[in-house]
Amino acid sequence: MDAPELERINALLDRDVELREKIKEQVNELDKKTRTMIGVLNKIHSTPPESMSALLDPVRLTLSSCQEATSALAELIPKNQFWRWKDMWSNSIRTAVFSAALIQYLSNRSLLSLGQASEILGIKAEWNDRMTLPVEDYLHGLISLVNELSRLAVNAVTLGNFEEPIKISIFVKELFAGFSMLNLKNDTLRRRFDSLKYDIKKIEEVVYDVSLRKLAEVPQTNSP
Amino acid sequence: MSTVTTSIQESFNAFRAELDDYNDRRERLIKTIFLLHRIAQGDVGETADDVELGKRAAQQGYQKLREIQGHFSKLQPELEGDKFWRYQRQVSPGLQEYIEALSLAHYLDHGSLITYEEVQRTLVDPQGIEYFPLPVSDYLLGLSDLTGELMRFAISSIARRGGRKKASQVCAFVRACKADFERMTPYIRELSKKQAVTAQSLEKIEDAAYAIVVRSSEYDLPPDMLDDIVAQSVSNYHSYGDETRQASGHRRGSGMSDDEDD
Numbered sequence: 001m002d003a004p005e006l007e008r009i010n011a012l013l014d015r016d017v018e019l020r021e022k023i024k025e026q027v028n029e030l031d032k033k034t035r036t037m038i039g040v041l042n043k044i045h046s047t048p049p050e051s052m053s054a055l056l057d058p059v060r061l062t063l064s065s066c067q068e069a070t071s072a073l074a075e076l077i078p079k080n081q082f083w084r085w086k087d088m089w090s091n092s093i094r095t096a097v098f099s100a101a102l103i104q105y106l107s108n109r110s111l112l113s114l115g116q117a118s119e120i121l122g123i124k125a126e127w128n129d130r131m132t133l134p135v136e137d138y139l140h141g142l143i144s145l146v147n148e149l150s151r152l153a154v155n156a157v158t159l160g161n162f163e164e165p166i167k168i169s170i171f172v173k174e175l176f177a178g179f180s181m182l183n184l185k186n187d188t189l190r191r192r193f194d195s196l197k198y199d200i201k202k203i204e205e206v207v208y209d210v211s212l213r214k215l216a217e218v219p220q221t222n223s224p
Numbered sequence: 225m226s227t228v229t230t231s232i233q234e235s236f237n238a239f240r241a242e243l244d245d246y247n248d249r250r251e252r253l254i255k256t257i258f259l260l261h262r263i264a265q266g267d268v269g270e271t272a273d274d275v276e277l278g279k280r281a282a283q284q285g286y287q288k289l290r291e292i293q294g295h296f297s298k299l300q301p302e303l304e305g306d307k308f309w310r311y312q313r314q315v316s317p318g319l320q321e322y323i324e325a326l327s328l329a330h331y332l333d334h335g336s337l338i339t340y341e342e343v344q345r346t347l348v349d350p351q352g353i354e355y356f357p358l359p360v361s362d363y364l365l366g367l368s369d370l371t372g373e374l375m376r377f378a379i380s381s382i383a384r385r386g387g388r389k390k391a392s393q394v395c396a397f398v399r400a401c402k403a404d405f406e407r408m409t410p411y412i413r414e415l416s417k418k419q420a421v422t423a424q425s426l427e428k429i430e431d432a433a434y435a436i437v438v439r440s441s442e443y444d445l446p447p448d449m450l451d452d453i454v455a456q457s458v459s460n461y462h463s464y465g466d467e468t469r470q471a472s473g474h475r476r477g478s479g480m481s482d483d484e485d486d
Contacts, residue, residue: 081306082306083306135243183240
């Protein structure tokens with residue numbers, strides 16, 4: 001290689017390294033926020049329903065502050081290079097989706113849609129070649145949600161809330177039916193999908209215990 | 225309750241369509257890349273064997289490479305916009321193979337290393353629009369594979385007329401490549417592994433050059449006549465494996481003769 005060519009290649013490589021470091025910085029910021037949220041959200045297992053919204057409000061604030069990180073990333077990523085760099089933050093973004101979905105469920109027992117998740121994280125549609133929320137990451141977030149809800153079913157009963165496991169059971173079964181429609185390849189999503197079955201089993205056992213002792217009314221119309 | 229169910233089903237239907245699209249495209253790309261692998265490998269073998277014909281071999285190589293470029297052009301719609309980086313991992317093995325073949329043809333033709341710009345310029349449609357952006361990492365990794373091909377080229381040409389001079393040129397060239405890549409190794413993960421292979425190839429060429437120098441010192445002959453003798457003595461060996469064995473056997477032989485002297 002002659003000197004100018006060598007210089008050009010080195011310049012290209014240096015540019016990538018610089019970009020990687022800048023992205024890393026933003027991902028660290030995002031990571032700090034998601035960790036804070038997870039820390040607070042752990043307390044849902046020991047929080048009675050009436051004080052739940054007081055617990056969730058500060059988490060909502062942290063969640064919307066994630067928008068700073070996503071817009072900074074959208075600034076950094078060159079056109080068309082979203083998929084080149086996304087592995088650097090997919091874990092953090094999945095955790096953020098999980099937090100958002102959990103808050104949504106605890107607030108009104110509904111499922112956070114992909115569009116809502118993107119909106120909460122401040123991801124704009126016109127960024128789609130630089131920063132977007134891929135279906136895969138969204139689905140990973142939902143699986144984490146089910147993992148967490150199976151724990152919540154147990155702990156809600158401990159707190160004397162016997163209705164909660166039944167609501168969770170209905171919600172998770174619908175979600176599971178949705179996941180069953182997907183043709184998953186043998187990847188991480190597939191492996192995590194398998195974990196849903198164990199979560200459902202755990203939730204069903206709680207529902208069984210509750211209904212056996214007539215602690216709560218199980219709606220019969222739900223069975224197909 | 226039923227509205228929630230239908231909305232979940234609707235959104236998961238959309239997710240299914242998107243995941244299926246991703247998987248299908250991924251498989252289509254892998255198929256094409258395998259095809260490229262086969263063509264590229266065949267191509268490399270042919271040019272390397274055809275040493276005497278230097279430039280003409282390169283021309284033949286270009287012909288085959290055009291065929292590969294045709295395949296790359298078919299990938300263009302599959303890899304538009306942000307899709308290229310999504311599937312880059314599927315494309316890169318075939319792309320590296322292509323760069324290896326292209327750089328060998330270029331070396332045979334011009335005696336120099338093909339530049340990044342030149343590689344990118346082979347991957348454009350008639351309007352000058354790139355099929356996809358060429359990643360620097362694939363460019364360098366492809367070139368790194370070139371050193372292995374050049375090793376085969378150098379060793380198999382030693383036996384031919386004027387091949388010893390060519391071998392020493394290749395030796396210097398590979399050495400320069402190795403030095404150039406050294407500085408870039410920390411930037412690209414797979415490059416350090418390939419650097420080790422390059423070092424091995426270089427050592428093989430150096431061993432062969434050493435054997436030639438040691439042996440030719442035994443004869444006080446002009447290079448032309450030496451060519452004939454070398455051609456005769458190695459006519460039984462065809463593959464480079466035999467050549468290198470011969471080179472190391474030579475050293476062992478000289479060691480043994482020392483023992484006899486004692």
